[in-house]
Amino acid sequence: MKIEKTHIEGCYTITPKIFYDGRGYFFESYNHEKFTSFIGKNVDFVQDNQSFSTKGVLRGLHFQKGEYAQAKLVRVLQGKVLDVTVDLRKDSPSYLKVFTMELSDKNNTQVFMPRGCAHGFVTLSESAIFSYKCDNYYNKASEGGMLFNDPFFNIDWKFPEKELIISEKDLVLPTFKELKEDFIIKS
Template sequence: MTALETKLQDCFILEPKIFEDHRGYFFESFNQNQFNSLTNTNARFVQDNESFSTKGVLRGLHYQTGEHAQAKLVRVIQGRVLDVAVDLRAGSPTFSQYVAVELTETNKKQLFIPRGFAHGFVVLSDTAIFSYKCDNFYNKESEGGIIYNDPTLCIDWQLAESSLIVSEKDLALPTLEAAKL
């Protein structure tokens, strides 16, 4: 596995070594020791989540605050998504900047999103199965979010706004300026 630094400090794209032959493929999707060495973190994942979505579904931008903040390691099992991480760390030189990475069942890339970031994704294929590890347990009272079309972030979700499918809950999220970080 290799780790590629993004423009956001501590946020990495991970690319596995894939072994393919006439039978199919094999790759190691996660190795705790290798992961910690490549990302220079001590993250220990305690919860795995999976979602199934159809084309145009946009989930995000979500985060957890305080002692319940979460780092995430995300990947696509089936399909293709545009995955977005936004730096919300106070004092960070890249505060309010984002990175967008296409994760697919073919490229098998993963994105490591450290604590202090908002996260979201949009499905670009007909369907997608999205999987992510979290280093802290979900806590409803600590959840926060930013509206996906925040004018200060200017995220290009690669789909027409009219084709996006966003939950009522996510449509009610505040702008970055109004969010409780």
């Protein structure tokens, strides 16, 4: 298992060592001891989520605020997505930086994002099964989000905007400048 820092403080990529043979493959997708040792703190995942999306589905940019903020470890079980992390922690050296990475069932890479980041992804393959671990429980009253095509961030989603499939809820999210101060997360 190879764990690497990204340009977002506290955000890491995790790439497994895959063992192939005539039966298929095997890899360790998570090892608490190795993960904790590398990032230097204990993360206790308490909730696993999974979604299925078809090509062009964009989910995000979402976050949880306050005491319900969530760190996430995300991966793709089937298909390919462009995964996006935005640092919203005012006290972070990477505040307002964006990290993007293609995650797929071919590279089996995962992204860990700390509490205080907004997250989203778009499905690039015909379909994708997306899985993520959270270190805190979902709380509807604490959910927040930002508009996916906010010009402030200018994210290249690697998919034609006119072909994106986006929920009504995500289409009316505010831009970063429209967010109220209490939606900005402090780590």
